Every structure is written in C-alpha cells, then in structure tokens.
Amino acid sequence: MKTAGKRKRQEGSLTLHFRKYFPYYAMMLPGIIYLIMFKYVPMMGSVIAFKDYSVFQGIWGSAWSGLENFKKLFEYPDFYRILRNTIVLGFIKTFLVFPIPLILALMLNELRNAKMKKAIQTIICIPYFISWVVVGGLVFDFFGVGGIFNNVREALGMDTLLVMQKESWFRPVYLISTIWKESGWGTVVYLAAISSIDPSLYESASIDGASRFQKMRYITFPLLVPTALILLLLNIGNFLTLGFDQVYNLYTPMTYSVADIFDTYVFRVGIQEAQYSFATAVGLFQSVVGLIMVVVFNKIANKVSEDGGLW
Amino acid sequence: MKRKSVKALICAVMAATLALGALSGCGTGSGTGEKKASENGDASDEDLEVWTTNNGFLAIEHGSETYNLFKELTGVGIVQPYVEWNGGETYKEQLNYRIAANDMPDMFTPVDGMETDLIESGALLDLTDLLPEKAPHLWESIPQEVWDAVKANDPTGNNRIYTIPTVISYGRNGAMIRKDWLDNLGLDMPTTQEEFVEVLRAFKNNDPNGNGVADEIPTGGREEAKWMGQLFGQYGIAMWEGAPQWDIYDGELTYSAVTQNMKDCLEWMSELYKEGLMDPETLLNDKAAWDGKINSGVVGIWEHIPQECYNYAENIYNATGVQPEIAILPAISAPGYEGFYTERQMNGSTFVVANTDDEAKIDKIMAVLDAYGNKDLWMDFYNGVEGMHSEEVDGKLVRLPDDPATMENIYALSPYNNIADLDFQVELLSSQLTPEREWSVSQAITNVQDLQNYVKTYAGDGLPDSIYADYPDIGNRTLYVEYATKIITGEYSIDKFDEFVDRWYESGGEEVTKLAREWYANKTK
Numbered sequence: 001m002k003t004a005g006k007r008k009r010q011e012g013s014l015t016l017h018f019r020k021y022f023p024y025y026a027m028m029l030p031g032i033i034y035l036i037m038f039k040y041v042p043m044m045g046s047v048i049a050f051k052d053y054s055v056f057q058g059i060w061g062s063a064w065s066g067l068e069n070f071k072k073l074f075e076y077p078d079f080y081r082i083l084r085n086t087i088v089l090g091f092i093k094t095f096l097v098f099p100i101p102l103i104l105a106l107m108l109n110e111l112r113n114a115k116m117k118k119a120i121q122t123i124i125c126i127p128y129f130i131s132w133v134v135v136g137g138l139v140f141d142f143f144g145v146g147g148i149f150n151n152v153r154e155a156l157g158m159d160t161l162l163v164m165q166k167e168s169w170f171r172p173v174y175l176i177s178t179i180w181k182e183s184g185w186g187t188v189v190y191l192a193a194i195s196s197i198d199p200s201l202y203e204s205a206s207i208d209g210a211s212r213f214q215k216m217r218y219i220t221f222p223l224l225v226p227t228a229l230i231l232l233l234l235n236i237g238n239f240l241t242l243g244f245d246q247v248y249n250l251y252t253p254m255t256y257s258v259a260d261i262f263d264t265y266v267f268r269v270g271i272q273e274a275q276y277s278f279a280t281a282v283g284l285f286q287s288v289v290g291l292i293m294v295v296v297f298n299k300i301a302n303k304v305s306e307d308g309g310l311w
Numbered sequence: 312m313k314r315k316s317v318k319a320l321i322c323a324v325m326a327a328t329l330a331l332g333a334l335s336g337c338g339t340g341s342g343t344g345e346k347k348a349s350e351n352g353d354a355s356d357e358d359l360e361v362w363t364t365n366n367g368f369l370a371i372e373h374g375s376e377t378y379n380l381f382k383e384l385t386g387v388g389i390v391q392p393y394v395e396w397n398g399g400e401t402y403k404e405q406l407n408y409r410i411a412a413n414d415m416p417d418m419f420t421p422v423d424g425m426e427t428d429l430i431e432s433g434a435l436l437d438l439t440d441l442l443p444e445k446a447p448h449l450w451e452s453i454p455q456e457v458w459d460a461v462k463a464n465d466p467t468g469n470n471r472i473y474t475i476p477t478v479i480s481y482g483r484n485g486a487m488i489r490k491d492w493l494d495n496l497g498l499d500m501p502t503t504q505e506e507f508v509e510v511l512r513a514f515k516n517n518d519p520n521g522n523g524v525a526d527e528i529p530t531g532g533r534e535e536a537k538w539m540g541q542l543f544g545q546y547g548i549a550m551w552e553g554a555p556q557w558d559i560y561d562g563e564l565t566y567s568a569v570t571q572n573m574k575d576c577l578e579w580m581s582e583l584y585k586e587g588l589m590d591p592e593t594l595l596n597d598k599a600a601w602d603g604k605i606n607s608g609v610v611g612i613w614e615h616i617p618q619e620c621y622n623y624a625e626n627i628y629n630a631t632g633v634q635p636e637i638a639i640l641p642a643i644s645a646p647g648y649e650g651f652y653t654e655r656q657m658n659g660s661t662f663v664v665a666n667t668d669d670e671a672k673i674d675k676i677m678a679v680l681d682a683y684g685n686k687d688l689w690m691d692f693y694n695g696v697e698g699m700h701s702e703e704v705d706g707k708l709v710r711l712p713d714d715p716a717t718m719e720n721i722y723a724l725s726p727y728n729n730i731a732d733l734d735f736q737v738e739l740l741s742s743q744l745t746p747e748r749e750w751s752v753s754q755a756i757t758n759v760q761d762l763q764n765y766v767k768t769y770a771g772d773g774l775p776d777s778i779y780a781d782y783p784d785i786g787n788r789t790l791y792v793e794y795a796t797k798i799i800t801g802e803y804s805i806d807k808f809d810e811f812v813d814r815w816y817e818s819g820g821e822e823v824t825k826l827a828r829e830w831y832a833n834k835t836k
C-alpha cells in the first residue's frame with residue numbers, strides 16, 4: 001500500500017514515469033517489435049493485391065493493375081459457391097462449435113474426483129495437437145470400406161456407405177471433426193476463468209440453500225459470459241478465414257460443391273499457380289470482411305454485457 | 312540502486328539485440344538474394360543443385376555415393392535436397408517458394424506449365440545455341456522434330472529452346488490383367504466390351520484368386536478418376552494418367568472431357584460402379600491405397616506402366632505366395648467406338664536451367680546435359696551405385712528392387728526414362744534377367760512390347776500447358792473431376808453431363824479451346 005501512494009505522486013510527470021518503469025517498457029519492447037515486424041510490416045506487402053506482381057520485378061517494380069485482381073475474384077464463375085460454403089462452414093465453426101467447450105468446461109467443473117477430471121481434460125485436449133493431415137487420414141479410414149463406421153453399419157445389416165464422397169455428409173463430418181479436434185483445447189481457457197471465480201460466492205450461495213445446478217446456472221455461467229464473448233469476438237475476426245488445412249484434408253472432388261472455400265480456392269489458384277497478387281487480393285478481402293464483422297459484433301457485445309466488448 | 316540500473320542496462324541491451332536481429336533478418340529477407348552462398352554449410356559452390364521428381368528416396372548430398380557416381384559420369388557434382396513430390400503439388404509449392412525468393416535451383420523439372428512465366432520474365436537460360444555446341448549427345452538423342460516442337464512452344468514467340476523435353480517414343484501406359492485369374496476360371500482374354508464385363512463379373516463372383524473369400528476387386532483406379540485407361544480407352548478417349556487430352560473429335564481439336572465419347576463412357580462407368588464391378592473406393596484411393604490393393608493380389612484389371620509390372624508381380628508374390636501372370640489387356644472397343652491406349656510422346660519438360668551469366672556454371676550444366684543425353688552412359692545411370700541401387704550377379708550389374716528408405720534418388724538423372732525408346736527399354740529390362748527375377752522381369756519385357764499393338768498417339772500431343780495460364784481451374788481440371796466423379800458414383804445422373812459441358816465452356820473453356828486450335832493449326836501448317 002505504501003508504493004501505491006508513491007506511484008500517485010509520480011504519475012504527474014511523464015519523464016519520471018518512464019524512468020521509473022523503464023525496465024517494464026524494455027520488457028514490452030520485444031513484443032511490440034514482434035508485432036511491428038511480423039504483423040505491420042507484412043501488411044505493406046498487401047499492396048501487391050493491386051499490382052501484377054512478378055517475383056522477378058519485386059514489389060515496387062511490378063506494374064499496377066488497379067482492382068483487376070478483385071474483379072477476377074468476383075467474376076469467378078463459382079464465386080457464389082465458395083462464398084456460400086465459406087459462410088456456412090464459418091457459421092458452423094464460429095457458432096455451432098463455439099458453445100461446446102463452454103458446456104464441456106461447466107461439466108468438467110462439476111466433477112469432484114480430481115484425478116478423473118485431469119484425465120478427461122488431458123484426453124480431450126490431445127486431438128488438438130494432431131495435425132489436420134493426420135486427422136484427415138483418420139477420418140477417411142474411419143469412414144472407409146473397412147472402417148469402423150461401415151463395420152458397424154454392416155453389423156446392423158445396412159449397406160456400405162462411403163461418407164467421404166457424399167455431398168450431404170460433408171458438413172456433419174466437418175462439424176464433428178472440428179468438435180473432436182478443437183473443443184478440448186477450448187475448455188482450457190474456460191477452466192482457467194472458472195478457477196478465478198471467488199469461492200465466497202459459492203459459499204454464500206450454499207448458505208442460501210442453492211443446489212449445485214443453481215450454482216452453475218446463477219454463478220459460474222454468468223461469470224463466464226464475458227470470457228465467452230471475448231473468445232467469440234476473436235473468432236469472428238476469422239469468420240471467412242477458416243484455415244485451409246482442415247477442409248483441404250477432408251474434401252474430395254465429389255464434395256467440392258459444399259466444401260470449396262476461399263482458402264482452398266486460393267491454394268489451388270493463387271499459391272500453386274504462383275499468382276501471388278490474386279492470392280493477396282483474396283486474403284485482403286477476407287480480412288476486410290473479418291474486420292467489419294469484429295466491429296459490428298463488438299458493438300453488439302457492448303450492448304449485451306457491460307464489459308463484453310474488446311474495446 | 313546500482314543493481315537496479317544494471318538490470319535496466321541488461322534489459323535495454325537485450326531488447327536492442329532483439330530489435331537489431333529482427334531488423335537485419337528483415338534486411339536479408341527482402342534483399343535481392345545476392346547473399347546466397349553461405350547458407351548450406353557443406354554444399355559447396357562448385358555443385359549444381361538439381362530438383363526432380365522424388366518418390367520418397369533419400370536426398371543426394373555432397374560427397375554421398377550417388378553424388379560421386381554422378382560426378383564420375385558427368386564430371387560435375389550434383390546435389391538434390393529431399394523435396395516431397397506428392398503428385399507434384401508439394402514439389403510445386405516448394406519450388407515456387409524458392410523462385411519467389413529469387414533462389415532457383417540451378418536445374419529443375421518444371422511442373423504444370425510454370426516454365427511459361429519463367430521464360431517470359433527471362434528467368435531461364437536460353438539453350439538454343441548452347442545445346443548443339445556443348446551438349447551434342449543430348450542434341451542428337453532427341454529427334455529434330457521434337458526440338459522443332461519445343462521451339463514452336465516458346466511462349467515469347469521467338470522460337471527459342473528453354474526446356475529439355477521429356478520424350479517417350481512408344482506407348483508407356485496401358486491396362487494389365489491377371490492372366491492367371493483368367494486361367495483359373497477357364498476364361499479367354501476378353502476382346503469385346505460384353506466379354507470384358509463378363510470377365511469383371513466372373514472376377515467378382517467366382518473367386519479367381521482361390522482364397523475362398525470374395526475379396527476380389529475386378530477393376531478400379533484412383534481418386535480424381537485417375538489411371539482408368541482400361542475404361543476410358545474403350546471409348547476412344549485420349550487420356551493421360553487421368554488428365555483428359557486434346558484430340559480430333561468431329562473433325563476438330565477438342566478437349567476429350569467434353570465430348571460425346573466421355574458422356575457415353577461415364578454413363579457406362581456409373582453402371583459398372585453401381586454393379587460393384589469397380590472398387591467402391593476407386594475415387595478415394597490415393598496412390599498408396601490403390602497400389603496396396605493391387606500388390607495384395609485382389610485387383611483383376613488396372614492401368615499403369617507395363618514396363619514396370621515386375622514390381623507388381625513381385626509384390627503380389629511376396630504378399631500372397633502366388634506368382635501372378637500379368638498380361639496386357641488388349642484394347643477393347645465400346646460399340647460404335649475405336650478403343651486404344653493413349654500414347655503420349657511429348658511429356659512436358661524434364662529440365663529447365665536457371666538463367667545465369669556465369670560461364671563456368673553454364674559449362675557445368677552443359678556437361679551434365681551432354682552426359683545425360685549420351686546413350687553409352689545410360690546403363691550406368693540406370694544401375695546407379697553398386698551396393699545401393701544394384702548388385703553384381705554373374706559378372707554384371709543388376710538393379711535391386713526400389714527401396715526409397717535406403718536408396719538415394721538415382722532418378723534425379725534418368726535419361727532412360729525421359730528420352731526413352733522401346734529398344735533401349737527392352738535392352739535395359741533384358742539386362743536384369745537374373746535367375747531369381749526372370750519370371751517377373753520377362754513379363755515386363757513381353758508386356759511392354761505387346762502394348763505397342765494397342766496404343767495410339769493423339770493430335771494434341773505436345774500442347775503446352777501455357778494455354779491454361781489464365782484459367783487455372785481448367786488447367787487443374789477441377790470442374791471435369793467434380794462432374795466425372797459424381798457421375799461415376801451415381802450422385803449425379805448422366806444428364807448433368809451437358810450442364811458440365813456448358814459450364815466448362817463458360818468458365819474459360821471457350822478461350823482455351825481457341826488457343827488450343829490455334830496451336831494445332833500452327834503445328835499442322
């Protein structure tokens with residue numbers, strides 16, 4: 001408490017302030033430099049979205065092409081298809097998968113056997129560390145002719161069903177594989193938030209005769225909402241940027257019509273064909289949409305909960 | 312107080328170091344790539360870096376056995392890092408990164424028409440005058456008309472040579488059938504489509520491999536409708552490893568995927584699929600999965616490279632204990648069509664050379680190319696390193712079965728595959744007839760010769776990939792693969808085919824067809 005008074009007096013002078021807290025600023029410096037180097041400097045490279053970039057002429061040497069690359073994207077015959085797929089899969093990932101870790105965390109929190117809790121937590125976290133390439137292989141094997149899925153169907157007297165080449169199955173597979181791989185990891189943040197809840201709240205609730213369910217309903221859950229909102233906001237920024245590896249490792253030509261998204265399209269047309277300007281234009285488009293969505297949802301979040309927004 | 316300032320000082324120094332490190336790192340990153348040399352500690356500047364297809368073999372490092380062999384044969388040290396091939400996709404990606412960093416390998420195999428851009432931006436070495444002068448062996452071993460075709464494909468229109476073409480002057484791909492299965496069931500070799508389907512049914516139902524389990528897969532192929540020439544060929548469709556080619560249909564050069572032939576073929580294939588005569592997983596099989604099925608002795612008819620069928624034969628033998636008899640399935644004609652297996656002579660480019668002014672380096676590259684084209688050395692290139700790729704039997708070298716885990720990529724320089732003719736191929740296989748392998752290798756010799764009765768070249772052979780430059784999805788055959796696979800699996804009815812044709816033309820097919828026909832008019836003029 002003694003230092004608090006001291007701090008107050010010095011806050012008046014900026015120079016003094018810096019001198020006093022110089023080590024802390026110095027410690028922040030690497031992080032700030034990192035952000036500038038790897039987040040802001042590369043942003044300048046986005047300029048090639050408006051150029052006809054050639055690796056031999058460099059960024060400045062390449063000719064300007066105006067909005068040509070964006071026109072090309074919007075005129076792509078399947079633009080509507082990839083936009084729709086991206087939005088649908090983005091919706092699945094952002095809104096359907098999103099509550100699962102929260103529910104899991106609430107359930108885990110009610111487990112009284114600490115060993116059991118740790119074990120389950122570890123087991124559901126492990127898939128997060130497996131790459132999509134491997135998960136894709138597992139999923140294909142799981143649904144293959146000799147896979148568990150078809151063995152069970154066979155035992156039940158049903159025909160072999162090759163799920164991976166059925167359009168109608170792609171979205172469920174996408175949803176389930178996302179939950180399996182990522183929700184365990186998502187619970188970590190919520191469990192941390194739960195552990196920081198003041199135990200006296202639970203104590204007083206117990207004295208008032210609250211049941212376990214009521215404690216969960218009226219204490220744990222409401223206190224997790226701000227965390228949940230922040231995580232949701234962070235996810236929404238990536239709404240159109242689903243990540244290429246999951247879809248790429250799960251789709252087949254037979255499911256293109258529901259699975260082809262911006263990222264896979266960019267990979268096929270931009271990266272593989274070395275059309276960097278075009279790939280950048282698509283990336284820029286995705287980011288702008290992401291930014292708009294973050295701003296909008298931030299507004300909504302601020303309305304919903306007092307400090308629910310990011311800013 | 313003193314301790315505090317020391318701490319602050321340390322912090323400042325550390326932060327500054329970090330900042331400097333980051334800044335200087337950025338400097339070299341965005342620089343012009345002049346500081347190239349110092350990166351690979353042991354790869355000396357004297358060596359050439361050569362990138363080619365590598366199906367999982369070990370890298371060729373400076374001073375390794377294969378390095379020494381190549382040095383002996385060409386006079387030049389050649390290194391090749393391990394770059395995953397993955398159907399050309401990963402390779403292309405990695406190569407594009409190197410190109411983007413302005414640090415191309417000295418010599419490499421370009422894929423999917425990437426050479427067009429490189430030639431146009433002056434990144435590749437003009438070989439027109441160098442080859443006859445400094446690599447006469449290579450110049451001689453590739454026919455003049457092929458060089459003319461290479462010149463005609465120069466995207467700058469100046470008729471210069473920038474690429475070393477891959478030339479296969481005989482039919483390499485074709486369908487093979489388990490002749491021993493036919494014999495077990497007392498069936499004759501099918502010659503009509505009706506008989507063909509009967510054979511498929513017999514393979515499926517009558518347990519030709521005699522193990523008492525109905526595990527046989529009559530026929531099939533790979534994902535994206537690849538390697539199914541045994542079916543496409545019956546409808547006279549020019550098809551190379553699953554990629555539709557351009558041939559004359561209704562009197563004009565046309566993409567074979569949008570023809571009536573294709574429509575009829577897909578309809579028929581969907582019937583076969585429905586009846587279970589094709590592997591249900593056909594369109595999900597990757598190379599490993601499909602080869603695995605063939606190698607475990609459950610597949611009856613498949614398309615691949617008959618000259619290499621001894622690999623299948625030996626693998627089946629190892630897996631099942633049965634010595635299979637693999638024969639060529641004669642080209643079968645669907646009613647109203649003339650069936651064949653597609654013979655593709657011009658198979659893109661084996662090598663392009665990074666542009667350089669360094670005379671010494673140019674001389675080295677030319678020395679490698681000259682040796683590469685020198686038929687007297689081809690056996691040596693083929694046999695590779697004694698003890699690694701080959702062993703001595705009765706006083707002469709014979710190749711060991713490929714084992715990527717222990718062998719370095721001897722295929723880095725494989726003129727016997729890339730400037731191949733039938734006679735040399737037969738000679739090469741004949742040199743491998745050891746008592747132990749005679750049964751399998753002799754099948755390959757018979758088959759590669761037999762196949763020539765059923766192959767046909769096509770009008771669009773040699774068409775440069777550059778026609779797809781503005782329409783990558785057509786070059787990637789995205790639309791074709793989507794519709795073809797869905798029609799085969801029955802997800803779409805055959806009526807959807809017309810929609811595909813319309814969409815294909817709308818999404819750039821029109822323009823690509825125009826370019827292809829211009830090219831053809833030029834070629835035949």
